[in-house]
Amino acid sequence: MRVSDFRADSPRQIAQAISLSRRNFLRAVTGAGSAAAFFGPAALRGMNVPKNRKAIVVTFGGGARDDETFMPDGRENIPHLLNELVPQATFLSNVVNSGILGHYVATASIVTGAYETFNNFAAVSPDNPTVFEYFRKDLKRPATDAWVVAPSNGFARIGESGNRLYGPGFGAGVILPKRLLSAALSTGSDGAAYQHLLRDNYETPLYAPTLAGRQIELNQLAELLKLSVDDFTAHARNLVSPDELSVYIAKQLMRQLSPSLLWITLHDIDIAHSGAFSLYIDGIKRTDRLCAELWQAVQKDPEYANKTTMFILPDFGRDSDIDSGGNGFQHHRTGDALSRTTWMMVLGPDVKQNVVVDRPAQSTDLVPTLGAYFGFDARLSQGKRIAEVV
Amino acid sequence: MLPDQLTPESFAAYPPQARELATRQIAILRRLPLAFVPLLLRELSVYDWKFPAERIDLERQFAYLAGLSPGQFQAAMSAFVGLKVTRELEKVDWVNSPAVFSEQFSAHLWTTHQIDAFRAAAVVYVRKSSSSAPDPPMPTHRLGIAAIGQGVTRNDYLLFRKLRPKGVYYTQVKHTGGAKVLLDAVRSRAEAHPVPYAHWYIDGAAPLAEAKGVTRVSYDGLSSPRTLLQSRMQRTYEAPVFDPEAFRTMMAQIGPAEVGLNSGDGALNRFQLSLLTEGSGTQVFSTTFVQWAAREALRRAQPLTLFVRFAPRQREKQMNELLAEHQRPPDLDVQGSLIDGDMGAYYTWLNQQRLPGEEKSAFLAWFEDHGEAVVIAPGLERGEHSATPVELGDLVARIA
Numbered sequence: 001m002r003v004s005d006f007r008a009d010s011p012r013q014i015a016q017a018i019s020l021s022r023r024n025f026l027r028a029v030t031g032a033g034s035a036a037a038f039f040g041p042a043a044l045r046g047m048n049v050p051k052n053r054k055a056i057v058v059t060f061g062g063g064a065r066d067d068e069t070f071m072p073d074g075r076e077n078i079p080h081l082l083n084e085l086v087p088q089a090t091f092l093s094n095v096v097n098s099g100i101l102g103h104y105v106a107t108a109s110i111v112t113g114a115y116e117t118f119n120n121f122a123a124v125s126p127d128n129p130t131v132f133e134y135f136r137k138d139l140k141r142p143a144t145d146a147w148v149v150a151p152s153n154g155f156a157r158i159g160e161s162g163n164r165l166y167g168p169g170f171g172a173g174v175i176l177p178k179r180l181l182s183a184a185l186s187t188g189s190d191g192a193a194y195q196h197l198l199r200d201n202y203e204t205p206l207y208a209p210t211l212a213g214r215q216i217e218l219n220q221l222a223e224l225l226k227l228s229v230d231d232f233t234a235h236a237r238n239l240v241s242p243d244e245l246s247v248y249i250a251k252q253l254m255r256q257l258s259p260s261l262l263w264i265t266l267h268d269i270d271i272a273h274s275g276a277f278s279l280y281i282d283g284i285k286r287t288d289r290l291c292a293e294l295w296q297a298v299q300k301d302p303e304y305a306n307k308t309t310m311f312i313l314p315d316f317g318r319d320s321d322i323d324s325g326g327n328g329f330q331h332h333r334t335g336d337a338l339s340r341t342t343w344m345m346v347l348g349p350d351v352k353q354n355v356v357v358d359r360p361a362q363s364t365d366l367v368p369t370l371g372a373y374f375g376f377d378a379r380l381s382q383g384k385r386i387a388e389v390v
Numbered sequence: 391m392l393p394d395q396l397t398p399e400s401f402a403a404y405p406p407q408a409r410e411l412a413t414r415q416i417a418i419l420r421r422l423p424l425a426f427v428p429l430l431l432r433e434l435s436v437y438d439w440k441f442p443a444e445r446i447d448l449e450r451q452f453a454y455l456a457g458l459s460p461g462q463f464q465a466a467m468s469a470f471v472g473l474k475v476t477r478e479l480e481k482v483d484w485v486n487s488p489a490v491f492s493e494q495f496s497a498h499l500w501t502t503h504q505i506d507a508f509r510a511a512a513v514v515y516v517r518k519s520s521s522s523a524p525d526p527p528m529p530t531h532r533l534g535i536a537a538i539g540q541g542v543t544r545n546d547y548l549l550f551r552k553l554r555p556k557g558v559y560y561t562q563v564k565h566t567g568g569a570k571v572l573l574d575a576v577r578s579r580a581e582a583h584p585v586p587y588a589h590w591y592i593d594g595a596a597p598l599a600e601a602k603g604v605t606r607v608s609y610d611g612l613s614s615p616r617t618l619l620q621s622r623m624q625r626t627y628e629a630p631v632f633d634p635e636a637f638r639t640m641m642a643q644i645g646p647a648e649v650g651l652n653s654g655d656g657a658l659n660r661f662q663l664s665l666l667t668e669g670s671g672t673q674v675f676s677t678t679f680v681q682w683a684a685r686e687a688l689r690r691a692q693p694l695t696l697f698v699r700f701a702p703r704q705r706e707k708q709m710n711e712l713l714a715e716h717q718r719p720p721d722l723d724v725q726g727s728l729i730d731g732d733m734g735a736y737y738t739w740l741n742q743q744r745l746p747g748e749e750k751s752a753f754l755a756w757f758e759d760h761g762e763a764v765v766i767a768p769g770l771e772r773g774e775h776s777a778t779p780v781e782l783g784d785l786v787a788r789i790a
Contacts, residue, residue, distance in 0.1 A: 275678030
């Protein structure tokens with residue numbers, strides 16, 4: 001018996017095969033239909049952009065593979081995505097990340113709509129304008145209208161670029177919940193009870209970059225979110241993971257500031273780098289639950305209900321079991337087609353429900369899509385608007 | 391420096407056998423492009439500590455390259471020649487520090503979007519060189535054994551879900567003698583086929599008794615080197631500024647003697663050190679250690695027999711607590727370790743099937759101290775379920 005591999009197929013063929021597999025799985029589980037449903041009046045929508053639209057983007061660093069999600073064995077790990085969200089969503093099953101497969105640089109590429117090429121472990125701003133700068137400058141939105149909640153200190157500069165036409169003053173506020181919790185604990189709380197929430201990065205367990213950028217400090221957070229340090233730490237005590245802390249902060253932001261553009265990057269799944277499969281599965285299950293919680297929070301909040309589109313996408317995939325150059329789920333180092341091919345789920349009042357789009361799209365297509373949604377011009381983005389959702 | 395400037399003196403710092411091989415093959419090395427030769431030297435420079443299977447592979451690569459006509463040689467290297475390499479990379483001491491070059495070259499390939507082209511070129515090269523000469527005959531078929539779930543009393547997780555379709559799933563396995571029965575089977579094969587580094591036993595905790603002719607590696611056996619490495623890692627972790635690339639280079643430059651691995655077997659010492667310095671998670675999670683050690687043993691030593699025994703790993707905690715494992719009795723995650731071991735057993739089977747002779751290979755995975763096992767072997771039906779009572783010893787004897 002020989003281990004089969006994909007060597008004979010091109011990356012494009014493999015991506016198509018992955019996409020087809022996802023579509024067939026979703027059709028079997030949720031009865032999702034094909035994109036042919038788009039050939040109707042809805043395709044002409046989008047010229048008049050209502051001013052009160054909101055968008056929430058959830059990316060997760062540490063992509064989950066289909067084996068553990070959109071395949072029969074993975075079904076048990078994503079009950080909320082499959083049973084609650086997919087039936088309400090347009091699902092793009094063939095989203096390719098053609099850039100560098102490191103979480104900060106990849107997330108920055110999604111944020112700018114252009115494949116960034118900086119060192120993944122450097123504390124630098126993206127070279128290209130971020131979606132927040134397009135949004136705020138073109139639409140003259142205040143600083144309180146665009147926020148990022150990011151998982152690790154390395155993401156401190158993701159809120160605004162080094163581009164001279166945009167840059168300082170036009171970016172989003174960046175909240176690093178773990179940084180805030182560290183600061184809160186230094187004020188005298190019992191630190192040992194919170195250590196599980198402070199893990200910073202899984203790509204290299206020892207990565208702890210020097211902080212730089214326009215991240216929010218503890219006193220500012222307390223003021224903005226009307227949240228005392230004691231309340232913050234008391235709530236954190238009951239959370240099991242850093243991503244739960246991020247979602248808690250995101251919900252506070254929604255409640256207090258109701259930003260129109262909120263970007264949340266989850267990271268628990270990337271525990272896979274430790275090689276412990278059970279922890280990776282735990283991360284997937286938690287992410288599944290948190291995505292559903294966020295969507296439920298949207299529906300319950302009058303500031304968001306019926307005017308919010310939510311985009312959920314992993315930044316990229318993980319290595320396949322088949323590629324001998326990798327070690328399966330543990331890393332995303334081979335650059336093979338499976339580690340580059342991922343998906344995007346879009347939910348909202350104007351988005352077609354329970355539909356699968358299997359044409360190829362790029363991770364960089366999100367920013368121009370948000371541009372079409374809000375009415376700004378992502379002029380330096382390399383991506384293209386995803387017409388099926390906007 | 392460019393490859394055509396290589397001289398025998400370039401290899402003066404190499405250990406004796408590596409120096410001899412490099413000098414003997416210098417004509418070929420001079421003809422190779424810069425995007426290729428440091429990667430070959432990375433393997434060659436540690437030739438003295440390579441396992442026999444790795445030495446055969448290196449010699450085969452040189453024989454393959456030497457056998458190509460000038461036109462074929464050019465064609466074989468054209469994809470590597472087409473990769474753009476910077477002046478800065480040329481200045482790296484890639485003869486004596488090929489790992490440093492490799493690290494920087496890899497980052498360069500990603501940044502310049504050349505990684506896919508490199509990957510494709512590497513796959514073609516490996517396939518052609520591997521098929522250029524037949525594999526040496528094997529004295530017997532390969533046998534892989536995995537014991538998982540040590541310490542688990544009750545389980546709701548669907549075990550062996552990926553392995554069951556490949557063979558027979560037994561649910562009434564009597565396990566008189568326990569894991570020792572499996573080690574005895576390994577010992578018997580080692581006695582029957584006494585080949586260096588051909589029979590391995592890897593344990594995630596304290597190992598069972600030593601067996602003659604069996605290469606033994608264990609998580610507990612490496613406790614002292616792990617403690618020393620963990621201390622270094624913890625200091626780095628707690629430093630205010632951290633450069634991950636410099637850290638990786640530092641880890642790669644640690645010698646076996648620095649962490650107390652200075653007993654007689656140089657190849658095994660280097661192998662064990664590499665598990666801790668190149669593996670991710672191997673320093674803190676015993677399940678990861680066993681899975682990675684099995685992968686590396688199969689990839690590098692190509693053993694005839696491999697027995698891996700997963701043990702409970704410590705529970706997930708903040709990194710500095712994980713690194714302080716040696717300072718306190720670890721809090722164990724027994725159930726999570728069962729799931730880790732289940733996937734680890736599947737990966738071990740997959741990696742065994744990547745080796746020559748895969749059509750005759752056999753594999754046994756057993757839920758330790760429980761009645762569940764899967765056996766995969768030629769002649770056995772796939773996807774079958776057997777509820778007939780059977781002794782573990784009989785089961786392994788059938789495929790050994």
